[in-house]
Amino acid sequence: MKVCNGSNRILLKGLRCSVAADPTVDGASGGGLNAILRNAVQAVALVVCVGFAALPTARADESEPPFKPAISDEAETAVSQMGKTLLARDLSITARTIRVYLDQSGQPLHIFHTMKIAVRRPDRIVVEFTGDDGKHNLFYDGKAASLFYPDSKKYVTTPASGDIPSALEVVADKLDFDFPLGALFGASPDKILLGDAMAAWQVGTAEVDGIECRHLFFSQKSGIDLELWVEKNTAATPHRLIVTYPLLQGQPRFIAEFTSWKTQPPLSDSEFTFDPPAGVKEVDSTPAVASGKEGGK
Secondary structure (H helix, E strand, C coil), X not given: CCCCCXXXXXXXXXXHHHHHHCCCCCHHHHHHHHHHHHHHHHHHHHHHHHHHHHCCCCCCCCCCCCCCCEECHHHHHHHHHHHHHHCCCEEEEEEEEEEEEECCCCCEEEXXXXXXXXXXXXCEEEEEEEECCEEEEEEECCCEEEEEECCCCEEEXXXXXXXXXXXXXXXXXXXXXXXXXXXXXXXXXXXXXXXXXXXXXXXXXXXXXXXXXXXXXEEECCCCEEEEEEECCCCCCEEEEEEECCCCCCCCEEEEEEEEEECCCCCCHHHHCCCCCCCCEECCCCHHHHCCCCCCC
């Protein structure tokens, strides 16, 4: 049986981040809403993975050529250039994100965050989240991953190792928390977009914060659609990303706008190590408990 590849898992988990990071979006009923959204995402993931595995395949002796993705030269070149830019050893990034999905009554909810991201390849990342669900920080120092909730003075930690995407998989599985932008900081960020694409092309050009960008569109085998705006130059620095989940009710989205990219100065080990402040408590649970917002969960 065919299983989802890495890019499918990362992008599908990007929606689950909306659930894990916002345990009380719908007030006291937040736990129920979280369960509904998790079940929906898991159902879609199963349909995607099993559904494509069930498609009829040509026999070895048939002359039918293998499927070839329809990827334009413009899209392939721009994404390859972006991939090289993102391979910088040290990155400091600021992003604004919006997550959109339906509540239990069918009304769209919009959850806003500002993220400050520091990356040192291959195995260091720290993210400071500030948004509608309060403040929380993610640390990974090559040995352990921690989530810290300053408002509740609690944190949760788990052993982790390997590169950044590998550690984020552990965070997702052990701490029930996902960081959808983590796919950009793997060894081959361009392959995350192109490896699962059925089609990719340049829609046109547009200005983002006064910078001319290529507007690219990707239709994924997993049923996920992506739009990406990258600078129209050899660096192809990303400025905007939209992930749409058309197989889910209401077609929820994850939207990110990158407002700052820096490769200097070099980042030190201490920036990625979580040193618990005085008076905080370690809890052995999921982020909903650590944040003090377990509510109806």
